Amino acid sequence: MKKIILSIFLIANSLFLTSCAPAIQGASTVSSVISISNDRRSIGKILDDKTIALRLLTWSSEDSTLSDAHLNFMVYNKIVLITGEVPTPEMRVYASKQAQRQVPKISQIFNEIKLGPSSGLLSRAKDSTITIQVELLFQNQEVFHPTHVRVMTEDQVIYLMGALTKREADMAAKTAAKAKGAYKVVKLFDYLKTRPKAEIERDRLKALEDKRRAELEKQQAELEAKKADLQRQIRALGSNTTGTNFSPE
Structure with missing residues (x-):
């Protein structure tokens, strides 16, 4: 019983911390609490993902090599998506390799970092608006539960992660594409054969x-x-x- 209470406390605590950190996206902006009963990950995996995200945030904010970079992280089942902007190709490679060194338990990294100056507040506000739209759209369909999909928007590109069947994944992408202002949708799903x-x-x-x-x-x-x-x-x-x-x- 104590372990369960501790696990719930750690999840709630990590959710609070990530809500204060704009560099970590993908945590629901519609609801600040994860519905554990509907999440397809175990409590242990949820904790692992939160821990990985927090470690990456801490590292990226303290690494002087990344002082001119703007990075975002989204984690699902130890798979990490990195988006944002860096000024040089070398820094783009460095960010990906160093992330793996910081957290060896990461199973895979999707490097979607772009070359260029860091995005401004207006651009990030537009991305946040798109993410909120997608999460609201997910509430109005019955093919999958909204908590099964995590959403991040970077430079008007919507990234989706989660463990879904092909039918669910297709519906998620089709639904997300309806968001106003979205340029395209990128699916990074862990595909399930059946529910x-x-x-x-x-x-x-x-x-x-x-x-x-x-x-x-x-x-x-x-x-x-x-x-x-x-x-x-x-x-x-x-x-x-x-x-x-x-x-x-």
Whole structure:
């Protein structure tokens, strides 16, 4: 029990820290709390990803070699996406290699760093707006749960990460592309052959519960209708009795 409480505390704490750090994107801007029950990663993997992201943030902010660079990180299942801008090709290579050295447990790095000056506040604000749009759009579809996909936008390019089936991934990309101002969508998914069995079973039980609840509501509505009809009949009988005159012969 103590381990579970500690794990939840660490997740909440890391979420608070990342919300204060603009260099780490991908944590939901619509909801600041991860829905662990719907996340396809275990609590341990979520903690690992948060730890990796925090270490990369700390390193990139302290490394003097990157003083003229602007870097963002998004992590899912120990796979790291690095975006941003650096002034030279050498610094671009350095950032990728050094990130791996800083956190050896990283399994893969996607280096999407561009050459050029650091983006301005207006550009970053536009990117944040696009990310929020995508997250809101994800709420209005039923193919996958919004927490299954992490979103980062850099220079109007939307990057998506998560563990999804092909059908879910296609829907995520199609939905994200509807965001106004987006230039393109890049899918960096860990593809699943099928949805997790536990998830399917949970949905089955939920469907049964919804059906049971609907039947109870239907029965309740029928009872209320019968009750209302009976009350009308009683009122009608009372009205007829009051209006009847009896005269003696």
